[in-house]
Amino acid sequence: MKIQFWSVGKPHEAYVKQGVEEFTKRVTRYFPADWLLIAPPKNAASLDGQSLKKQEGLSVLQQLQPDDYLILLDERGKQMSSPELAMFIQQRANESAKRLVFLIGGAFGVDEAVSKRASFTWSFSKLVFPHMLVRLMLAEQVYRACTILRNEKYHHE
Template structure:
């Protein structure tokens, strides 16, 4: 199975980029992982929130393989602890799917088309974080989830 994280816009902070790269490299020991960054929409200041969401959604949907399972990282999604998330990952690995795709939306969330296409929604917190921070938090949680599944000492219960 391959896990992909799709996000809108580049990360400008070099320290965050370094940490994201570190956890991405660590994940490579457990699973095929790919971070796919979609450039910010040009002239987005001239678009309404709905128009921007629609354009971002179209770009994201073009990145999906037909059989991919799509999970939106959404503030109204299901919340779970790290052990629960590791079980969630195991369930998908056991199901035989080839690609599990998580998406961080743009500044205004997701389009209706994205919600219709999604197989689920996951929330990392009720708090709001920057899109760049969420990348790091999510990739770290993926790594943590795999260390839990392998009974490795990274996660202290």
């Protein structure tokens, strides 16, 4: 199974880039993993929030493969503990999912078509975080889940 981290928006900012790269590299000890940064449309500044979500959604949907397991990060999703995330990832591996795609939407969220395509909607918290921090937290939490699956010492209960 391959893990892909997708984020709509600009490239990683310097203050998170090193951490994102480090935790992504750590995840690759367990599963092939990488990032896809989906650039906002060129005319983003002239679009209202709904139109922007629709255009970003089209970009996301065009890049998804039919058998991708899409996990949408959204504050209205289901919350999980780190051990629950580990079991969730293990279940997808047991189901022979080819690609597990974690998606961080744009500044205004995601279009309804993307929400409907999502296999699961996950919430880190009811709080809203800056997208750049979510990238770092996502990579770290997936790494933590991998260490839990292998009974390694990174996670302490």
